[in-house]
Amino acid sequence: MKRNLSRLLAAPLLMLACAAVQAQTMKLSHQWPRGDGRDEGARAFAAEASRLDPALKFRIYPGASLISNPVKQIDALQDGTVDLAIFPLIYGVGKVPELSITILPGAVSSVDDAMQLKGSAFEQKLQELCEANGFHLLTWWWTEGGIANREREIGAPDTVKGLKMRGADRSIDTMLKSAGASVFSMPSTELYNALQTGVLDGLMTSYETFVSMRLYEQTKYATIGGDYTIFVVFQPLAISMRVWNKLTPQQQKTLEQAAASTQQAFNAEQIKVKQETLAAFGKAGARIHTMTQPEFDQWLTLAKRTAWPEYASISPAAKDLLQALEQSRKP
Secondary structure, three states, rough: OHHHHHHHHHHHHHHHHHHHHOEEEEEHHHHOOOOOOOHHHHHHHHHHHHHHHOOEEEEHHHHHHHOOOHOOOOOOOHHOOOOEOOOHHHHHHOHHEEEEEEOOOOOOOOOHHHHOOOOOOHHHHHHHHHHHHHHEOOOOOEEEEEEEEEOOOOOOHHOOOEEEEOOHHHHHHHHHOOOOOEEOOOHHHHHHHHHHHHOEEEEEHHHHHHHHHHHHOOOOEEEEEOOOOOOEEEEEEEEEEEHHHHOHHHHHHHHHHHHOOOHHHHHHHHHHHHHHHHHHHOOOOOOHHHHHHHHHHHHHHHHHHHHHHHOOOOOOHHHHHHHHHOOOOOO
16 A cells, blocks of 8 residues: 555656656757758757657757857766757867867768768767766767868878968877977867968868858868868767756657757768868869878878877777777778
């Protein structure tokens, strides 16, 4: 009798707890303007999640309108002050240096290459690393990019010698320094002004950022397009573990399903934005160079000699991640 009474009393409390989670409007933060492919991906995710479960609500804050410093999004995810964020994992290397694997030059060579790693031991190890550090990965969004600068055409590594470059991560910085460049660290939101004022001569970044941040306006040379690029970066939608752990199993499944539904459109957008980037630089009068296979091979050789061993030396976890990535490639 007492056991049955306890169950009857507990049931409403459990329903109230679930309802509280369901009724919450989740805050989703990112640094890009409306219309950027990552913003569109966020909105597609939110729309699908709400369609699958109308009790799940989202408010999206684009353009760094909620968190002015994009690097601080990892702190917000960890302490739960933001529920979700599109967070380039490289911004978190100050706290979790192993995250450099998500931009390690040459480790992932294209969006198609990244998709071969979906569902692999590498993805599992990366998810475990992120969850141990306060956030859960929902999407598998990888973006390609290239090189642009104000001074000269970039081809093989020796062509960056003497330039002031932003590489986006320590691993790329190591490679660029070895090629003779000076390197500077800053988020995408600061790139336009840095180029305009001469703080930077050039940079590596994603095609999406070249377009949405209008960086083609401040550069005269671009190494973009084609089949070869040394710049591929992981920019997933992530959810705070504090929020994730409060969701019911069904709610978690709903968010995973909504995230998976964005993949095809997001990948298609990367093809589209590559063409838009070429058009934008061309219209701005920039000289466009397509990286050749011999040039790519030189960059890859340099990366494996410099950035790769440096990354593996970070920790046993970094070494395991790199090994998992190499072993996860499908024949």
